[in-house]
Amino acid sequence: MYSVSSLKAELNERGWRLTPQRETILQVFQNLPKGQHLSAEDLHDRLHEDGEAISLSTIYRNLKLMARMGILRELELAEGHKHYEINQPSPYHHHHLICVRCNKTIEFKNDSILKMGAKTARKEGYHLLDCQLIVHAVCPSCQRSLLPM
Secondary structure: OOOHHHHHHHHHHOOOOOOHHHHHHHHHHHOOOOOOOEOHHHHHHHHHHOOOOOOHHHHHHHHHHHHHOOOEEEEEOOOOOEEEEEOOOOOOOOEEEEEOOOOOEEEEOOHHHHHHHHHHHHHOOOOOOOOOOEEEEOOHHHHHHHOOO
């Protein structure tokens, strides 16, 4: 997992600096409970509640930057807007199963997906930052509600 010092080093390598806002955003994601994902708006609300005055536009810019760097994973969940989580390396790497009706999200592991993504990236000369599978389905509860009475 990324630490503040590793984030600072990577930012410096790319000609950027570790701002207090970037450090705060990283700390929020590092402290999220397992399985929780935040949208930019969720993060903004959480920071505002904690007394942090970081604008929504600053949050959007930094989330995009941290996702491009591979620090955060950008997820297209069922709600139709992006969510983020810390990008954890193997063996903590996981994928998402999402109900398209109620938006319930389940995380699951499958090493062969990651291996296939890494092999393909290597073969084409790419440097793998993330490999994720998002499965859209209908959960058992929503299936039951679809059945005629």
